[in-house]
Amino acid sequence: MQYQMITTSAALKDCVNSLSHDAPLCLDTEFMRVRTFYPQLALVQLTTDKDIFLVDPVAIADLSPLWQRLSGPQTKVLHACGEDLDVLPKPLLPLFDTQVAATFCNMxxxxGYAALVEKQFGVTLDKGQSRTDWLKRPLTDAQLAYCVNDVVYLPELYARLSAELERLGRRAWLQEECDRQVMxxxxxxxxxxxYLDIKNAxxxxxxSLAVLRELAAWRLEEARRRDLALNFVVREExxxxxxxxxxxxxxxxxxLVAPMEWRHHSQALLRLVEQGMSEPEQSWPAPITRLIDIPGYKDHFSQIKEQVAKAAEKSGLPDAFIGSKKLINEWYSYHHRLDDALREQVSKPVLETGWRQELLGELK
Incomplete structure (x- = not known):
C-alpha cells in the first residue's frame, strides 16, 4: 500500500500543490482528547485519487498551507466527521459525509466506515488500532496501515454514493444535513x-440559576481559554x-469545591457567586421545567413520534434519523419550555427546517 509521510514544511507545500483540484478532497484525522477541551491533532490523511499523504502535525508546526486548501471551494469527503470538525478549519464546507450519505441511500x-467498506467492496478492514496513542512517535507499521485504509476507499465511496443520491433525488438533502452539522x-x-446543560439544574x-448561569459561562470560557476539559476546571457537581x-x-x-479548584479559582468563584446573587430578580432565569413534568408531554411526544414513523415508512429513512428522541425533545422544549427571551437566543428546531419539514409537514 503506497503512501507518502509528510513531516516537513517543504514536503507539506509540495503535498498540497500535488493534490488535484478536479476531484473531491478525501481526508480523515487521528487525534487524542483526554484532559483537553480541544482535541489534539495527531495525523491528517489525504487523497484525491491514487496518491495518499499522511501529514504529521507533531513534526510540522505550521499547517497553514493545508488549512488554506481545506478552507477552499473543493468538496471535502469524510466519514462520520463529527469530531474531525473540531480539529479542522471552520467552517469545513462544502462537506460530503459518507456516513450521512449512506443513510440517505437507505444503507x-x-x-461505521469498516462496515460500509465491507458492504460496498467486500473488504474486511482491521480496526485494531482505533484506540491507540496517536501522539506517540514513531508510528508503527500497523498504525500507518490503519490510517491509509481510512482514506483509500473514500474516493470510490464518494462516487458510488453520489450516483445513488442523484438517482434518489436526495443530493440537496445531504448537502443541507452536512451544512447543518458543520455550522x-x-x-x-x-x-x-x-447552565442549561448542568445536571439537575x-x-x-x-x-440559584442566576448564580449557576455565571459559574457555567465562566467555566466554559475558562476551559476554552486554557484548553482544559470542563471538569478539569471545576467539576459540574x-x-x-x-x-x-x-x-x-x-x-x-x-x-463545596475540591482543594485544587479553590487554589486555582478562589477569587473567580467568589466574584461569580457575588455577581450572580446581586442580579435583580427580573433578570433571573426562569425555572427549568423538565419535559416529563409538563402536562401532556408524553401524549404529545407520542403523536410526533407517530408522525415521524409515517414519514419514515414513506421515505425509507430510519425513524431515528428523521426525528430522534433528542430532536423531538428539542422541538418540544423550544415551544413549551423556553421563555421568549431564551427562544430568541437559540436556533429554530431542526424538525421545522429543510428536508425534515418537507417530510413531516407542520408539527403541532
Whole structure:
C-alpha cells in the first residue's frame, strides 16, 4: 500500500500543490482528547485519487498551507466527521459525509466506515488500532496501515454514493444535513446558556440559576481559554452545589469545591457567586421545567413520534434519523419550555427546517 509521510514544511507545500483540484478532497484525522477541551491533532490523511499523504502535525508546526486548501471551494469527503470538525478549519464546507450519505441511500443509519467498506467492496478492514496513542512517535507499521485504509476507499465511496443520491433525488438533502452539522459544530456552545446543560439544574430556584448561569459561562470560557476539559476546571457537581447553597462567605464556598479548584479559582468563584446573587430578580432565569413534568408531554411526544414513523415508512429513512428522541425533545422544549427571551437566543428546531419539514409537514 503506497503512501507518502509528510513531516516537513517543504514536503507539506509540495503535498498540497500535488493534490488535484478536479476531484473531491478525501481526508480523515487521528487525534487524542483526554484532559483537553480541544482535541489534539495527531495525523491528517489525504487523497484525491491514487496518491495518499499522511501529514504529521507533531513534526510540522505550521499547517497553514493545508488549512488554506481545506478552507477552499473543493468538496471535502469524510466519514462520520463529527469530531474531525473540531480539529479542522471552520467552517469545513462544502462537506460530503459518507456516513450521512449512506443513510440517505437507505444503507443503514450510523454505519461505521469498516462496515460500509465491507458492504460496498467486500473488504474486511482491521480496526485494531482505533484506540491507540496517536501522539506517540514513531508510528508503527500497523498504525500507518490503519490510517491509509481510512482514506483509500473514500474516493470510490464518494462516487458510488453520489450516483445513488442523484438517482434518489436526495443530493440537496445531504448537502443541507452536512451544512447543518458543520455550522452547529463551528458555532459551539453559547456561554450564557451553558447552565442549561448542568445536571439537575432543574432542581434549582431562579436566584440559584442566576448564580449557576455565571459559574457555567465562566467555566466554559475558562476551559476554552486554557484548553482544559470542563471538569478539569471545576467539576459540574461542585458548580451545582455552589448554586444550590448560595454561600455568602469564602469558607462556605471553599467547603463545596475540591482543594485544587479553590487554589486555582478562589477569587473567580467568589466574584461569580457575588455577581450572580446581586442580579435583580427580573433578570433571573426562569425555572427549568423538565419535559416529563409538563402536562401532556408524553401524549404529545407520542403523536410526533407517530408522525415521524409515517414519514419514515414513506421515505425509507430510519425513524431515528428523521426525528430522534433528542430532536423531538428539542422541538418540544423550544415551544413549551423556553421563555421568549431564551427562544430568541437559540436556533429554530431542526424538525421545522429543510428536508425534515418537507417530510413531516407542520408539527403541532
Amino acid at each position: 443503514g443509519m450510523s454505519l 452547529a459544530r463551528a458555532q459551539g456552545a453559547e456561554p450564557q446558556l451553558a 432543574w432542581q434549582l430556584k431562579p436566584q 461542585n458548580l451545582w452545589a455552589i448554586a444550590k447553597q448560595l454561600p455568602q462567605r469564602a469558607h462556605e464556598i471553599k467547603a
